[in-house]
Amino acid sequence: MDLSLVIPLFNEDESLKELYSWICRVGESEKLDFEIIFVNDGSTDKSLEVIHELAAKDKRVRLISFRRNHGKSAGLNVGFAAASGDVVITMDADLQDSPDEIPGLMKMIREEGFDLVSGWKKKRYDPISKTIPTKFYNWATRRISKIHLHDFNCGLKAYRNEVVKAVNVQGEMHRYIPVLAKNAGFTKIGEKVVQHQARKYGTTKFGLSRFINGPLDLLTLAFVSKFSKRPMHFFGLYGTLMMIFGFLAALFIGVEKLVALQMGEKARLVTENPFFYLALATMVIGVQLFLAGFLAELVIRNSNKPVEYTIEERINFES
Missing domain, CATH: 1.10.287 (Helix Hairpins)
Structure with a gap:
C-alpha cells in the first residue's frame, strides 16, 4: 500500500464527509493505493455515525474507536500501530490541514529520502493566544532537541512506515514526535511549508491546560531523552x-x-x-x-x- 492517513478526531462530525471527499479526490488523482484510518477519541457528537456511514460504502475507510477520550497522543499511537502504508501521513480532522499537501509530502519521503517531514504553517489563522505560546514551545524545543523545525506541533506530518512503528507516543508527546523519532535513530528530518486553513466548523479542543502541559512535557522529554536508559x-x-x-x-x-x-x-x-x-x-x-x-x-x-x-x-x- 502506498499511503496510510491517520486522522485522530474528537467531535468533528461536521467536517468528516468534506475531509473524506477531499482526500479521495487527491488520492485518486494521484492514483494512490491508500487507506484512511479515523481514530475516534471518545466523541460525543455524531462523528461515529458519520464514519460508520463512510466505512460502509468505502473499505478504504477504517475506524478505531475508543470507549472514552484518551487524547491525541493515544489516537496517533494506535493509528501508527494499524498503519500499513509505505508512507504514513497524519492530519487533523478539522479541515485546517489541507489534503492537497499529500503529494508533496510523499515526494519528500519517497524521492528525497526523508524519514519524517513536518509541516510548517508559516501563515497561521489561529488567535494570538495560541500563536505566541506555540512560538515559545518551538524555540525551546529547537534549543533542547537540536532539530531545526519551525513548527513541531503541526498536525500535518509524513513518515516512513518504519518511523511510526519505532516511536511510542504517550501522554501528550504528540507535540514532540520529531524528537521521539530522532531519539529512535531517525535523523533525516525535513520540513515543508504547508497551507493552513481557517477553522470552518466548531472550536478548538485544546484548552488552557496546554499552557501548563506543554512546558512540562518538554521538560520530561528533555530528561527522558538523555537519561531514560541511565x-x-x-x-x-x-x-x-x-x-x-x-x-x-x-x-x-x-x-x-x-x-x-x-x-x-x-x-x-x-x-x-x-x-x-x-x-x-x-x-x-x-x-x-x-x-x-x-x-x-x-x-x-x-x-x-x-x-x-x-x-x-x-x-x-x-x-
Whole structure:
C-alpha cells in the first residue's frame, strides 16, 4: 500500500464527509493505493455515525474507536500501530490541514529520502493566544532537541512506515514526535511549508491546560531523552555531589570544634553552627537522590509493559 492517513478526531462530525471527499479526490488523482484510518477519541457528537456511514460504502475507510477520550497522543499511537502504508501521513480532522499537501509530502519521503517531514504553517489563522505560546514551545524545543523545525506541533506530518512503528507516543508527546523519532535513530528530518486553513466548523479542543502541559512535557522529554536508559547517571551524580558537600560541611564543623578545644576556647554547640543544618540537609537530599536513581534503574530493568487503551470497535481491519 502506498499511503496510510491517520486522522485522530474528537467531535468533528461536521467536517468528516468534506475531509473524506477531499482526500479521495487527491488520492485518486494521484492514483494512490491508500487507506484512511479515523481514530475516534471518545466523541460525543455524531462523528461515529458519520464514519460508520463512510466505512460502509468505502473499505478504504477504517475506524478505531475508543470507549472514552484518551487524547491525541493515544489516537496517533494506535493509528501508527494499524498503519500499513509505505508512507504514513497524519492530519487533523478539522479541515485546517489541507489534503492537497499529500503529494508533496510523499515526494519528500519517497524521492528525497526523508524519514519524517513536518509541516510548517508559516501563515497561521489561529488567535494570538495560541500563536505566541506555540512560538515559545518551538524555540525551546529547537534549543533542547537540536532539530531545526519551525513548527513541531503541526498536525500535518509524513513518515516512513518504519518511523511510526519505532516511536511510542504517550501522554501528550504528540507535540514532540520529531524528537521521539530522532531519539529512535531517525535523523533525516525535513520540513515543508504547508497551507493552513481557517477553522470552518466548531472550536478548538485544546484548552488552557496546554499552557501548563506543554512546558512540562518538554521538560520530561528533555530528561527522558538523555537519561531514560541511565537514570542513575543523573540522580546518582547529583546525589553523590550533595553527599560530598554535606560531608565536607560536617568535616568543617568537626575541625572547627577541635581547633577551638586545642586553643582552650569554649567550643559552641554543634547545633548552634549553621553549617550543621546545611550538612544535614544536603546529606539527606543526596541519599534520597541516590536512592531515586537506584529505584529508577530497577524499574527500567523490570518494566516493559506497554500502555493499553480501551478500544470499543474496529472496522475494515483484517483480523
